[in-house]
Amino acid sequence: MCGIVGxxxxxxxxxxxxxxxxxxxxxxxxxxGPDSAGLAVYTTPVSDLQHKLSLYRGAHAVNWSQLLAQLxxxxxxxxxxxxxxxxxxxxxxxxxxxxxxxxxxxxxxVAVLSIGQSIDLYKDVGAPAEIAxxxxxxxxxGSHLVGHTRMATESAVTPAHAHPFTAGRxxxxxxxxxxxxxHLVRKKLEPLGIEFETDNDTEAACRFFEWRLREGDxxxxxxxxxxxxxxxxxxxxxxxxxxxxxxxxxxxxxxxxVAESDDYVAIASEFRSLAHLPDIAHAxxxxxxxxxxxxxxx
Amino acid sequence: xxNLNPGGASGAQPTLRADHQARQFDLAKQSLRDLNLYLHKQxxxxxxxxxxxxxxxxxxxVACGLDGELDVQIHGHVGYYVAGMNKHASVTVHGNAGPxxxxxxxxxxxxxxxxxxxxxxASAHGGLLVIDGDASLRCGISLKGGDIVVGGSVGSFSxxxxxxxxxxxxxxxEDALGDSLYEAVIYVRxxxxxxxxxARFEPMEGSDRDAVAKLLSAAGFKHDPSEFKRIASARSLxxxxxxxxxxx
Numbered sequence: 001m002c003g004i005v006g007x008x009x010x011x012x013x014x015x016x017x018x019x020x021x022x023x024x025x026x027x028x029x030x031x032x033g034p035d036s037a038g039l040a041v042y043t044t045p046v047s048d049l050q051h052k053l054s055l056y057r058g059a060h061a062v063n064w065s066q067l068l069a070q071l072x073x074x075x076x077x078x079x080x081x082x083x084x085x086x087x088x089x090x091x092x093x094x095x096x097x098x099x100x101x102x103x104x105x106x107x108x109x110v111a112v113l114s115i116g117q118s119i120d121l122y123k124d125v126g127a128p129a130e131i132a133x134x135x136x137x138x139x140x141x142g143s144h145l146v147g148h149t150r151m152a153t154e155s156a157v158t159p160a161h162a163h164p165f166t167a168g169r170x171x172x173x174x175x176x177x178x179x180x181x182x183h184l185v186r187k188k189l190e191p192l193g194i195e196f197e198t199d200n201d202t203e204a205a206c207r208f209f210e211w212r213l214r215e216g217d218x219x220x221x222x223x224x225x226x227x228x229x230x231x232x233x234x235x236x237x238x239x240x241x242x243x244x245x246x247x248x249x250x251x252x253x254x255x256x257x258v259a260e261s262d263d264y265v266a267i268a269s270e271f272r273s274l275a276h277l278p279d280i281a282h283a284x285x286x287x288x289x290x291x292x293x294x295x296x297x298x
Numbered sequence: 299x300x301n302l303n304p305g306g307a308s309g310a311q312p313t314l315r316a317d318h319q320a321r322q323f324d325l326a327k328q329s330l331r332d333l334n335l336y337l338h339k340q341x342x343x344x345x346x347x348x349x350x351x352x353x354x355x356x357x358x359x360v361a362c363g364l365d366g367e368l369d370v371q372i373h374g375h376v377g378y379y380v381a382g383m384n385k386h387a388s389v390t391v392h393g394n395a396g397p398x399x400x401x402x403x404x405x406x407x408x409x410x411x412x413x414x415x416x417x418x419x420a421s422a423h424g425g426l427l428v429i430d431g432d433a434s435l436r437c438g439i440s441l442k443g444g445d446i447v448v449g450g451s452v453g454s455f456s457x458x459x460x461x462x463x464x465x466x467x468x469x470x471x472e473d474a475l476g477d478s479l480y481e482a483v484i485y486v487r488x489x490x491x492x493x494x495x496x497a498r499f500e501p502m503e504g505s506d507r508d509a510v511a512k513l514l515s516a517a518g519f520k521h522d523p524s525e526f527k528r529i530a531s532a533r534s535l536x537x538x539x540x541x542x543x544x545x546x
Contacts, residue, residue: 252416252435252453255397270396271375272356285375285394287415287434290454 001151002163002176003029004237004256005039006267008144008244008296014263015044019140021277025266026137026147027129028273032176033149036162037131038123040172040239042298043142045117051096051169054113054121055088055103058159062107064088075102085134087113087122096169111160116170118142118241123162143298146239148174155200165203167210170241175202176254176269179232188229205230209238220293223247227291235288237267245295252290259283265296319347325360326353334362337387342366356396361389364406381408384425397434400427403444416453419446422463428517435472438465441482447517457484458494466513468521479531485510487526498532 005025009015018041026037046052064081071079077094092099096115103110114121120142122135128149132138148163155161164172179185182204186196194207208229212222219240227250235254238245246267248256259266259274261283266274274280288294321341323333337349351372354360358377361370364387372380372389377396381389385404394412403422410418413431420436422444429437429446435453438446441460451469458474460482470488477494484497485506493499502524510523 251455255415257415270356270377271394272377275355275375285412287413290435 001032003032003149003269004174004176005147006237006244008265011263015141018142019138023132023138024276025273029149030128033151035157036125036150037128038162039145039147040119040121040164041140041142041145042118049093053090053115056111056113057086060109089120114166119170124159144244146172146174146237154178160198161200165206167207171210173206173238176235177233181231219245223293243295243297246288247293248288248290250290256288259285321346322350324352330357337364447513476529484529485526496532496535497529500528500530502528
């Protein structure tokens with residue numbers, strides 16, 4: 001069992017309150033996912049010349065200012081680091097692939113959680129409320145977000161196994177359910193040069209969809225193709241810098257409910273995560289139908 | 299309705315005025331456990347007949363396991379298993395219900411004024427479940443004798459392996475309706491995308507029209523019973539056929 005939450009605000013002034021609106025959604029899913037939590041927030045994009053990398057140091061000590069000085073020495077470009085607990089967001093004009101390679105050599109124990117121009121990613125083990133407090137989620141601003149609370153059923157409880165998973169640029173996915181053929185998917189993708197970081201089933205789905213996006217599918221087409229390639233139970237919630245998308249498997253085994261108003265689209269596994277939202281009594285409520293793709297653009 | 303503190307309710311009295319028979323719970327302030335404990339025990343002891351519940355906000359198992367002639371009115375949306383295992387009581391949800399509404403109901407009545415999520419009325423042995431809106435997948439799965447009337451449409455695999463009881467669907471049905479049915483009977487007014495294994499359309503007899511009319515009347519829907527089609531088991535799966543295609 002797991003909990004998923006998604007929120008996209010339609011009015012620019014609500015972007016300031018994105019985190020504040022979301023925290024009760026995330027903590028509302030604690031019973032569905034008490035062991036880990038995470039979220040991807042899509043912020044105002046950095047400039048065309050820049051990328052952002054969300055970094056996670058876990059319990060390892062990292063002197064970020066020293067690391068930044070060393071980075072400026074080794075890799076040409078302008079670099080900034082914004083630290084938030086044991087996470088940090090590195091913004092840089094350097095090529096992100098070069099940054100990932102450099103980080104891998106200099107600080108191999110620091111994980112790169114996401115790469116993009118809009119996405120910031122936080123995930124960790126612990127109760128959702130603790131994690132929300134640890135990284136001050138209520139202060140997050142942005143147009144939309146994808147969040148998850150995890151109750152692990154098929155792989156270990158570690159920060160790396162927590163959701164969201166990311167692949168490529170500005171793409172993330174959270175999952176409630178379990179896939180029965182993640183290893184087959186993996187065997188198909190690895191010969192194409194796609195590398196996996198964990199043994200988690202959701203990572204296989206994430207990398208499958210991102211591969212399809214790179215091959216030219218739009219997100220809906222990628223998901224459509226996923227129906228014949230991914231076997232198992234799923235409610236998937238996905239984000240790109242422009243879009244929020246939800247889809248459920250043919251049996252709709254895992255719950256999901258959507259509330260849409262003039263101000264927002266809010267998605268959760270259960271209504272109890274939506275009950276606090278402003279003017280929820282007048283929002284349109286519905287459960288996504290099986291194998292129907294619902295998406296909203298910012 | 300008097301807004302009395304149920305925790306402070308006095309014991310049963312020989313004669314009660316109407317407003318003494320009603321209580322109100324606010325789940326924003328009072329716990330679900332207090333509510334259900336009250337509905338199970340104190341309500342009967344104090345002679346209370348009606349309980350209003352506000353701000354359920356998607357809580358699970360609201361008014362679950364009731365065993366007395368209570369009228370419970372829930373104002374708002376509820377989560378999993380509302381009125382599960384209901385016996386004798388009448389529970390109305392003025393909102394939507396999460397998965398497993400009225401699951402394993404034994405008797406009484408459960409009314410969902412909005413839509414119901416998956417597995418509404420699953421395994422119900424008796425009583426009447428009314429859903430004004432749509433019901434999601436697996437409505438009435440393994441029904442064991444209860445009646446379900448859905449004002450809207452039902453999702454796929456509804457009435458799967460339903461053993462006894464009746465399901466009236468005023469709207470449409472998605473795929474595999476009545477798969478592996480036993481002796482439950484389904485009446486559908488709208489379109490059926492597909493029937494499940496061993497389910498078949500059968501002619502509507504006078505007794506079917508009477509049954510539909512009574513169920514519609516009990517549920518408060520106004521449709522002409524002759525617009526409904528009957529679906530029941532062809533009973534071809536009741537016995538093992540060695541020659542049948544065993545590929546799955």
